[in-house]
Amino acid sequence: MLSRKRWLPAVLLALFAGLVVVGCGGSDNGGGGGNASDNQVLKWGLGSEFQLDPGLATDTTSAKLVLNIFDPLVKLDDKLNAAPSMAESWDVNGAKVVYHLKSDSKWTDGTPVTAKDYEYSWKRALSPELASDYAYQLFGIKGATEYNSCKSNCAALKDKVGVKATNDTTLEVTLTSPQPWFVQQSAHSVFLPVPQKAVEKFGAKWTRPENIVTNGPFKVEAAQPSASITLVKDPDWRDADSVKLERVEGKIIVDGTTAVQSFEAGEVDVLDEQLPPAETPRLKDTPEYQLYPGLGTTYYGFNVKDNIKDVNQRRAMSLAVDRQSIIDNITQANEKPADAFTPVGMPGREDIVTTASPWTPAHGDLAKAKEYMAKATNAKKNITIYSNESPPNKEVAEALQSMWKQIGITSSIKILEWQQFLEFLGPPPPKSVDIYRLGWVGDFVDDINFLELWTCDSGNNNTGFCDKGYDANVAKAKNTPDNTARYKVYDQLEQTLTGQDGVLPIIPLWYITYPNLERESVKDTFNINLLDQVDLTKVEIKG
Amino acid sequence: MTAFIIRRLLWTIPVMLLVILLTFLLMRQIAGNPFRRTARAVPVEIQQNLERKFHLDQPWYVQYALYVKGVFTLDLGPSLTLRDRSVNDIIKEHFPKSLELGLLAFIWAIAVGIPMGVIAALRQNTFWDYSLMFVSNVGYAVPSFLIATLLIYYVSLKANLLPTNGWDGGWQYKVLPAFALGLAPMAYFARLVRGSMLETLQQDYIRTAKAKGLRWRRVVAVHALRNSMIPAVTAMAPTLGYIITGTFVIEIIFSIPGIGRYFVTAVSSRDYSVVMGITVLTSFVIVLANLVVDILYGILDPRTRDART
Numbered sequence: 001m002l003s004r005k006r007w008l009p010a011v012l013l014a015l016f017a018g019l020v021v022v023g024c025g026g027s028d029n030g031g032g033g034g035n036a037s038d039n040q041v042l043k044w045g046l047g048s049e050f051q052l053d054p055g056l057a058t059d060t061t062s063a064k065l066v067l068n069i070f071d072p073l074v075k076l077d078d079k080l081n082a083a084p085s086m087a088e089s090w091d092v093n094g095a096k097v098v099y100h101l102k103s104d105s106k107w108t109d110g111t112p113v114t115a116k117d118y119e120y121s122w123k124r125a126l127s128p129e130l131a132s133d134y135a136y137q138l139f140g141i142k143g144a145t146e147y148n149s150c151k152s153n154c155a156a157l158k159d160k161v162g163v164k165a166t167n168d169t170t171l172e173v174t175l176t177s178p179q180p181w182f183v184q185q186s187a188h189s190v191f192l193p194v195p196q197k198a199v200e201k202f203g204a205k206w207t208r209p210e211n212i213v214t215n216g217p218f219k220v221e222a223a224q225p226s227a228s229i230t231l232v233k234d235p236d237w238r239d240a241d242s243v244k245l246e247r248v249e250g251k252i253i254v255d256g257t258t259a260v261q262s263f264e265a266g267e268v269d270v271l272d273e274q275l276p277p278a279e280t281p282r283l284k285d286t287p288e289y290q291l292y293p294g295l296g297t298t299y300y301g302f303n304v305k306d307n308i309k310d311v312n313q314r315r316a317m318s319l320a321v322d323r324q325s326i327i328d329n330i331t332q333a334n335e336k337p338a339d340a341f342t343p344v345g346m347p348g349r350e351d352i353v354t355t356a357s358p359w360t361p362a363h364g365d366l367a368k369a370k371e372y373m374a375k376a377t378n379a380k381k382n383i384t385i386y387s388n389e390s391p392p393n394k395e396v397a398e399a400l401q402s403m404w405k406q407i408g409i410t411s412s413i414k415i416l417e418w419q420q421f422l423e424f425l426g427p428p429p430p431k432s433v434d435i436y437r438l439g440w441v442g443d444f445v446d447d448i449n450f451l452e453l454w455t456c457d458s459g460n461n462n463t464g465f466c467d468k469g470y471d472a473n474v475a476k477a478k479n480t481p482d483n484t485a486r487y488k489v490y491d492q493l494e495q496t497l498t499g500q501d502g503v504l505p506i507i508p509l510w511y512i513t514y515p516n517l518e519r520e521s522v523k524d525t526f527n528i529n530l531l532d533q534v535d536l537t538k539v540e541i542k543g
Numbered sequence: 544m545t546a547f548i549i550r551r552l553l554w555t556i557p558v559m560l561l562v563i564l565l566t567f568l569l570m571r572q573i574a575g576n577p578f579r580r581t582a583r584a585v586p587v588e589i590q591q592n593l594e595r596k597f598h599l600d601q602p603w604y605v606q607y608a609l610y611v612k613g614v615f616t617l618d619l620g621p622s623l624t625l626r627d628r629s630v631n632d633i634i635k636e637h638f639p640k641s642l643e644l645g646l647l648a649f650i651w652a653i654a655v656g657i658p659m660g661v662i663a664a665l666r667q668n669t670f671w672d673y674s675l676m677f678v679s680n681v682g683y684a685v686p687s688f689l690i691a692t693l694l695i696y697y698v699s700l701k702a703n704l705l706p707t708n709g710w711d712g713g714w715q716y717k718v719l720p721a722f723a724l725g726l727a728p729m730a731y732f733a734r735l736v737r738g739s740m741l742e743t744l745q746q747d748y749i750r751t752a753k754a755k756g757l758r759w760r761r762v763v764a765v766h767a768l769r770n771s772m773i774p775a776v777t778a779m780a781p782t783l784g785y786i787i788t789g790t791f792v793i794e795i796i797f798s799i800p801g802i803g804r805y806f807v808t809a810v811s812s813r814d815y816s817v818v819m820g821i822t823v824l825t826s827f828v829i830v831l832a833n834l835v836v837d838i839l840y841g842i843l844d845p846r847t848r849d850a851r852t
Contacts, residue, residue: 052627053626056627059580129596131589131596133589135588139586145588148588149591204627204629205627207627224800225625225627225628225636226637226804226805227710227711227798251798252800253708254798254808255798258695258707258796258797261696261700261708265699265700265703265707267707267709418811419574419575419576419579420573420575422582423575439582440582441581441582443583459586460583
């Protein structure tokens, strides 16, 4: 009987063997691609699903892509100054901005690109039917807010929006007030032109690779929005001669660990989103590791209205924080310790943060912290820290917990899921919150984008801090087109927040960085600017 | 049998309605704003436009009615976060990938798991039994993300045999994810079949079959195997339903654009319509899989047939 049963294990073994063969006998797939300099193909690891409609793009992956397949009026250079792109030049005269466009550009369907395309696109982005998330970027234009929030009479309000193509190459913009940052702001993806004919013909499906019409240096050859995108150089683009790359093969890799493995296996040349913090210590000394400063500040905000009312306690808690040690041991992405709310890299920062805050030493000052804690009458010595769950926020909260323990403050940490966290924080801040973690990343280039956060009515002011004088200064800054004069006002605002006699509603911790992995053949030319944008026309694969 | 199938299919309608209602209510119970993605608060005007566009400014029962109407006209609505796609597009694009991955994993899990269980039972308490059950225990106990990460590290990165991630582009992309996904069900089926096989082998009719001089192979293949399949078949329905409707972990780790990855990101971004759409799809698939299993019961065990017609 035993002999009869022998066939069964044999079958099983064969099956397993088969699997092993299938599993391991694989092809020669994978491995590094050719890196010859005549092979101008960039393999690019992307962090998330994308959408190619500039009016709807909200995430950084989409923004990076659309800025390279459509032609912005202006681009931002390394110092965030506006540089000509589709606009050859521009005149700013108070609240009036006039862009002079180049005349030699065509859409991929052969029709010329004109100022009318921009007028159409901006009004489309503002239309309540499109309900664009980034429509507020255009709210500086006269009549824009009214049109965007119209309930009736929308057509008439649309005509009143202050953007007009007076001829094929002239785009006239009327702003609600002089806004010296507007030209730089128009480098944002929501200001990109969209092809009116294709949009009207295909509706929401106009961004499909078979329908899309573009006018940028690269065109879409193939796209699967959640898996991959292939861009090819458009040989008919107005400045095609300056474009080195022939092809860009973008591949979406959502999981950070997998992304790193994919890079190490040679499947992608650049990984520019979502390097997992856990991998940083291992990667940061490799030649492929690249760090870019970002225009963003990570901070902890106090509930100054209900709980941490004594400024001396806030000073003490800020003094007790060893920012450098958190950066060295936890975040590890070489962030700059923050000494003010306005981040490094912000135009005019030297004039805005003229005197360093005495409350934010990079290594902390425990003795001084204890001194101020002693000065605090009415200190709250048992506090709750709120943070969201994504790494390394919890570790940072724990580090702060132990630092504050040294000045006699015991704390418990509450970690919430991101969406619930945002909703929970208010404003107005809930009474249970003593201090919370958040960050702020600028989306256009002027400090108003940061300092406006702390006005009484700001939807992002979760501290309960409200100072009419501060609000008046914000209003004053908005009406001060001259940079030097405006930066002086910003200086006052920054002093009110973090200066010697500042209210200190927040503890600035560090200025963010964007860590990348970039193959040595591209790392010199692939660059991320402070607003997390990349200009693929500058990229070149070196042999 | 036909009447039975029709009745079961009709039953899916109230089941689906209930599933939609529950998901709908639960999803709105968790705090969050689908239009807020970063720390930046959404300006009031923008929020109002978005709510109007997606009917979120309507009372919940109107939204529910609109949604149910959509489901029965096979229009699952627009995605709230991926604005240039509808939920139908998302399902059309991603479900086939999850389906393919799930089926591959399921097939190998069955093809290996069931023979493993049979052998272990036939060779109870021998080296074969112990080693097969050891493999099965390990397969069941080790979480799939660990298996997946180890496979990528050794097979793709160190040995450079297969790509580390991706799906479209050939069979090389499918081996590791299908293996990682099928491992736990394989182990589960092996244990299930071993147990029921052992029990079946104790039955009187097996002894009778042996006593009347049937060849052992025939006793096992015809009498024992068929009856010991019932628990495995019962377990197959939810397993199949679960693995073909997308598995978050495997899809994330291998960057497979399947529906499971979407589902979880949709929940965390509060993309209500995508969550609803995928839930409707998943429950429909599971209801269907259960129906198939009930039909299989009838084939395996004639006694259950009459009771069900």
